[in-house]
Amino acid sequence: MNTPSAVAIPGTGGRPPRLAVLLSGSGSTLQNLVDQIQRGDLRAQIELVIASRPDAFGLVRAQQAGLRSQVVARRAFPSEDAFNDALHATLEPLDVDLVILAGFLSRFQLRGRYQYRVLNVHPALIPAFCGRGFYGLHVHRAVLAAGVKVTGCTVHFADDEYDHGPIIFQECVPVLDDDTPETLASRVQAVERRLYPAAIRLWAEGRLEVRGQRVVVLPERPYESPR
Structure with missing residues (x-):
């Protein structure tokens, strides 16, 4: 292999x-x-x-x-x-x-x-509920219609396909029985607001390594004082 x-x-x-x-x-x-x-x-x-x-x-x-x-x-x-x-x-x-x-x-x-210089955030757990036409409340309506119990958001390196590329972060958000597309969107967006800046920070710090379709977050480098 x-x-x-x-x-x-x-x-x-x-x-x-x-x-x-x-x-x-x-x-x-x-x-x-x-x-x-x-x-x-x-x-x-x-x-x-x-x-x-x-x-x-x-x-x-x-x-x-x-x-x-x-x-x-x-x-x-x-x-x-x-x-x-x-x-x-x-x-x-x-x-x-x-x-x-x-x-x-x-x-x-x-x-x-x-390549590896374009980031995207998607309001679902790729590869579910993604691709052309899946954006905004359309995503959350599809999630509720499917009856799934968990959704979330994904931050990933973009490639030449819609909502596709090596995944940096994913985080789950539970789907509640009384959710509407708007209430679900609000909770997913709260996660997006944390994860997207975090991915930008890791990219800038050189702490991301792409292995095929996997992204590994490297440990923080120890500070070295100048000699």
Whole structure:
């Protein structure tokens, strides 16, 4: 049996990672990251917010936080490839460390350059209730309709498929008998607010190692005083 080769994530060498946040809707994930950065709980710098829809409320949140934002509208392009050409052209001059998918409803193509540099959060336990069309309350309606007892959220490295790639974190959330899509979403989002910044911190600290489809969290490195 062949053991998959390990890919160590180098991190940023102690400096705050430079982020680009891609969104399509309300921007609640963006707001969580902004709040964490402002409180000092997350050392990171958001260089740009890109919205795939001009009416995304996430653009308002970006403006309120004093962040640079730009619309790259999916509907303005005849194909997914052309749309991604525009996304990559927008990102290239910024030299960001990480692309953060935050309710981004289009597929971001890695194109070789961004392997293990794109993170996504999904409001279910991948590979369940995921893929194209599973977003927002659609996910939680499907969970309730299926009658499952447990759902949760997943933070993972994105690849070229929807809601797919090596999983960094998963955490379960119980489904209650009196849950509605809205109440379930609220409890799942509370977990997302903890796990997504934690994954960004581990990436920046170089404490993630990808072994095939598995992600191993490495122990914290001991501090070494300069000689």
